[in-house]
Amino acid sequence: MSARPSVLFVCVHNAGRSQMAAGWLRHLAGDTVEVRSAGSAPADTVNPAAVQAMREVGIDITDQTPRRLEYATAESSDVIVTMGCGDTCPVFPGKRYDDWQLEDPAGKGVDAVRPIRDEIRARVEKLLAELSQTT
Template identity: 65%
Template sequence: MSSAPSVLFVCVHNAGRSQMAAAFLTHLAADRVQVRSAGTAPAAAANPVAVEAMREAGIDISARTPTVLTAGTVEASDVVITMGCGDSCPHFPGTRYLDWQLDDPAGADIATVRRIRDDIEHRVRGLLAELGVAPVG
């Protein structure tokens, strides 16, 4: 990996899990990791309950727009972390893939989304350790 590894978070709608993960990694790694997120069937906007849960954690994702997953985005990433997109995520040789089994926050209440958010933060901190990047906060 280069001095600034590239991480891509992928879920179906790119409205909850992958947005929260990308926001945590961006927040904790600053500019030492290139961070992307995408979805196989992106929603029109970020999940409002995920937005609220992240706001409670001091991170604003309200302006983030779900993005469609492309083969080029996957190919340009050192690590691809999937979150429920299954076989619709393209795979390329030489790319490291991780699958994080996380509940989908779509339609969930704030208490459930807080639990998912906290699980994601824990996993992102573990990923930083694996990448050898000390968290900023």
């Protein structure tokens, strides 16, 4: 793993879970980690409830756009965190994979998204601690 590891968060729509995770990692790691996110079937926009939930903790993800998962992006990432994308996520030998089982915030209001946001923060904090031990 490089001195500045790259982490790719992947979920189906790249509109909720992966965007919140990327927002948390950018916020907590600053420029020490390259943060990427993508989806196997990206939505048109980021989930408004996810945007609102993140805004409540001082993180603005309104400038993010759901992106399609590209083979090259996954291949060049050090860590790939999947969140419900199933078999559509490519597998590369030698990569670190984490599969986070998280409730999908799609179609839910902000009250239901807050606990998902908080669970993602805890997982991102753990991931960041592990990355700092290996770089």
